[in-house]
Amino acid sequence: MSSVDKMVTVRPRTYSLPSYSLTGDLLGFLRCGLQYRYTRVGRLPSSRPVQLWFGEFIHGVMEEAYRRYDEWQKRGVPSVPPWPEAELKSIRDLIEARLAARGLVPWDDELERIGRERADTAVNELGPHLFPLIHRAEVRLTGARSLPAIDPALQFREADRYEMVGVIDVVTHVQLHDPRFAANPIVRAILKTLPERPGDRFEVIIDYKGMRRPPYEGGEGPIGLWTQYAWQLMTYAEIRRHQPDALPVAAGVLIYINELHPTRSDLETLKREVTGARTDVLPVAGSAAADILRRWGTKDPLPGAERSVLPPLPFEYRLDRALRVVPVTQEAIRAALSAFDGVVERIETCLGKECHGQPILKAWERNATAESTCVVCDSRTYCPDYQIQYASRHGEKQPRLPGVRVRA
Ligand code: SF4
Incomplete structure (x- = not known):
């Protein structure tokens, strides 16, 4: 063999990093692994995409409302909500048309009515306090972490890293000495919750949730949405702080939109x-x-x-209930990242079992603790846990095909 031959190295085989989104994958798996397998991994459309329409509608309306607010600011003709019905309607119609083009429509007239009313309330009552604080909306995040090891007998890919992705709804820049914000109820709520006063300039990441405030989880009880959403915020904070335009991230805020319009x-x-x-x-x-x-x-x-x-109910109380401020600390970030690594390990294990021939129902974890999740799950007619725990109460035994709603 010549010396040249000795220098030629073999290029490692290419592989793509597994990518996990915080909300779609990790929180989706925590809701229920089997449901996640069918709807997310298998891309089976939901027969009743009620929550999906509502969540996307609220996010879309808030993003479009801020875009208009920002554009008017830049053009020198500022306009702060509350806005008249004609403006709100044009925003709602635009977002509804965009969602309909993707096949997402409100499942019934009542859902549509509530969605519209909540969107109007969010723009007109929350917007005046939130929009002036916004630095950027829809901030995309991506980071890489070591892929947790799974049982060698279940190995099915070569990757040693995984990509973690997410989208922050809103990044706010807060300046404590700016007199415009002295009486801002969102800034006051944040400062009241922080254990110590951050520097003069800091940022807060905000995530809208199309739901009511979940009950507080204290002590040693099972981990539910209260804790999981705090993990989401801490993980966003960790990835965000490595972006070039980031200020120190002092807190994450969840806004439970339903509390504004119960x-x-x-x-x-x-x-x-x-x-x-x-x-x-x-x-x-x-x-x-x-x-x-x-x-x-x-x-x-x-x-x-x-x-x-x-x-x-007075706006002050509704806003108090809508806002949940979670201070960002190193300890909380470490706990969140470790928890999500654990979720990735569980998903990879389920995938490994399926790749090695186990039937789906056996390979994937199930979580039937939330009846409200199970009763709208399309897997309920063949899910053993649903049949044992809830079927006798709700009676449905036949699988349903994904529904189609034709709009007039
Ligand atoms: S019925 Fe419940 S436990 Fe069964 S797959 Fe659906 S969400 Fe999971």
Whole structure:
């Protein structure tokens, strides 16, 4: 063999990094592994994409509303919400048309009505406080981490890293000494929650959630949405802080949009949670919110308040419930990254089992702890856990094909 032959090296085989999105993959798997396998890995469309439409509609409306706000600022004709119905309608119609072009339509008229009302409330009541703080919207994130090892007998790929991707809804830049923000209720809520005052300039990442505030998870109970969404924020913060235009990330904020415009069942749930002290945001004793909640639906209603009419909770209380501020700390980031590495390991293990010949129902973990998730799951008719736990209550035994709704 010549010396030249000795110098020629063999190029390693190319492979693509497995890519995991924080919301679509990791949080989706935590909701239920088997459901994730069919809807995300197998791309089976949902027969009732109710939550998907609502979440995407709210995100789309908030993004478009901010885009218009920002454009008017730059053109020197600033306009801060509240905006008139014609403007709101043009935003809603634009987003609904975009979603419909992707096959996403509201499942019924009631969902559409609530979605529109919530979107209007979010723009007109939250927008005036949030939009002036926004530095960037829809910030794409990507980072790479070591792929956790799985049982060698289940190995099915060569990668040693995985890509973690996500999209931050909003990055805000907060300047503590800017007089415009002195009375801003979002800034005040953030500062009240931070354990120590950050430097003069810092940023906060914000994620909209198309849901009501989940009950607080304290102590040693099972890990649910409360904790998982905090992991999401910490992981976003860790990836974000390596981007070139980032300021120190002091906190992540979840905005539970449904709290800004609660429905009757939301209010009934809230009343039960307040009575049983099962939520972390109780109304202040003696406040208007406390009085309204206590007397609504009783024989002692507020003057003029009928049971059939939803009581108007003060904006301050609705905003308190909508905002959840999670301070960013190194310890919390470490815990979140380690938790998500663990989720990746579990997904890779399920994939490995399936690749090595196990049937899907055996290879994938299932999570039937949330009845509300199972009753709208398209796998319920053949899912053993659903059949054992919920089928007798709900009765549906035949699989359903993905639904089609033709709009007039
Ligand atoms: S019915 Fe429940 S446990 Fe079964 S696959 Fe669906 S979400 Fe998972």
